[in-house]
Amino acid sequence: MTEKSRAEYFRELRKTKKQLVFLVDKDKAEALDEKLSKQGEGRTEWFRRVLDEELSK
Secondary structure (H helix, E strand, C coil): CCHHHHHHHHHHHHHHCCCCCCCCCHHHHHHHHHHHHHHCCCHHHHHHHHHHHHHCC
């Protein structure tokens, strides 16, 4: 992928997506990872599901 097409790809992506970044305690993050691993779910899928649940209230 050329630099121009890569830059264009991310410009287009940012029109529909927004990045959320935050820090949590390491112990809590590891506990969440362990729980999600047992459920076969990743952080992204989990967060999107929880977010949808909260927004539908």
